[in-house]
Amino acid sequence: MREQGKLFVISGPSGAGKSTVVFKAMEGREDLCFSTSATTRKPRPGEQDGREYFFVDRERFVEMIAGDELLEHAVYVNNYYGTPRKYVEEQLAQGVNVLLDIEVQGARQVAEKCPDATKIFVIPPSLRELERRLVNRGTDTAEAIAARLERARQEYQEADFYDYIIVNDSLEQAAAELSAIILAQHCRAADRADYLRAL
Amino acid sequence: MREQGKLFVISGPSGAGKSTVVFKAMEGREDLCFSTSATTRKPRPGEQDGREYFFVDRERFVEMIAGDELLEHAVYVNNYYGTPRKYVEEQLAQGVNVLLDIEVQGARQVAEKCPDATKIFVIPPSLRELERRLVNRGTDTAEAIAARLERARQEYQEADFYDYIIVNDSLEQAAAELSAIILAQHCRAADRADYLRAL
Numbered sequence: 001m002r003e004q005g006k007l008f009v010i011s012g013p014s015g016a017g018k019s020t021v022v023f024k025a026m027e028g029r030e031d032l033c034f035s036t037s038a039t040t041r042k043p044r045p046g047e048q049d050g051r052e053y054f055f056v057d058r059e060r061f062v063e064m065i066a067g068d069e070l071l072e073h074a075v076y077v078n079n080y081y082g083t084p085r086k087y088v089e090e091q092l093a094q095g096v097n098v099l100l101d102i103e104v105q106g107a108r109q110v111a112e113k114c115p116d117a118t119k120i121f122v123i124p125p126s127l128r129e130l131e132r133r134l135v136n137r138g139t140d141t142a143e144a145i146a147a148r149l150e151r152a153r154q155e156y157q158e159a160d161f162y163d164y165i166i167v168n169d170s171l172e173q174a175a176a177e178l179s180a181i182i183l184a185q186h187c188r189a190a191d192r193a194d195y196l197r198a199l
Numbered sequence: 200m201r202e203q204g205k206l207f208v209i210s211g212p213s214g215a216g217k218s219t220v221v222f223k224a225m226e227g228r229e230d231l232c233f234s235t236s237a238t239t240r241k242p243r244p245g246e247q248d249g250r251e252y253f254f255v256d257r258e259r260f261v262e263m264i265a266g267d268e269l270l271e272h273a274v275y276v277n278n279y280y281g282t283p284r285k286y287v288e289e290q291l292a293q294g295v296n297v298l299l300d301i302e303v304q305g306a307r308q309v310a311e312k313c314p315d316a317t318k319i320f321v322i323p324p325s326l327r328e329l330e331r332r333l334v335n336r337g338t339d340t341a342e343a344i345a346a347r348l349e350r351a352r353q354e355y356q357e358a359d360f361y362d363y364i365i366v367n368d369s370l371e372q373a374a375a376e377l378s379a380i381i382l383a384q385h386c387r388a389a390d391r392a393d394y395l396r397a398l
Binding site for chain 1: 364375
């Protein structure tokens, strides 16, 4: 019997490098997948539909909410973001660990529906460094960056909700920490007790 | 400021391969040390004083108990085993993670004195395999092996006390799991919240 996959919720300020850390940790591994969210925000240059996000219009998104097709959804900077439920459940059943890149609001919704989900908060080494990264990315206006920084400050207040905190200073180290957390969660005694009882 | 080391308690049936897994995980790492226990049992062929154990006589051991020089101690197959407290505390203060190879009784004592200790239970793939390993080791009489197997069955009843269970089937995998658990524990949100508040 193949072991069931586990669900990992990854949150953190925009610009903390969540996606980069996750993709680094996934290199060469088939037991990990990054859940692709649906969103109504416009694609940034270089982003592909079905890769970074499923880009859908507002009408379709409202339909997904109504049809209970989402594990969670949230509004952020005037756009909808949500996690397709069916995709996640199929992966877990196949023994694949699923990583969700979602905000604090969405993380709370998932935690309610999936209490076993492991909650990880990825942060930059400092807010100053976060600002530098957002400016370098060149995709946001000064106002949008200011809003993201204020948002980050607010999110930090909710860090206690998470099980783990990864400080993304060195990408290699951050990815190693994420991989370690995933492997360690598979060793939790609560999950392996069944195995033990069978001996 | 160097991060404080963490304490890891490793238990499991004799013959489960705890030491082998720990030594494998420690290869090339200076941030991990295996606490050396004091014991009154006789050295096995190849064992060195101060490496596998501090081999002491009964009189000295009783003196250590009386002087509160031990973090825990227990009796097992008519011999005393104990963990020198000073050694452990010095390592942790220097940022070194300390691994303790102790039995369930001792693990409970340590957990009371050090509630932050992470408790790991290492088991063989099956009791049949455990028996095979004990027989192959050739250091125990048939009666001693029978006693160890019965002891293992009893210890399995207490597996719920542990945070993690490592099944030592493949040594590489078991060592990788131990390393992952150690790294993941350093990412616990409760420990990194201070860092976050400083930002």
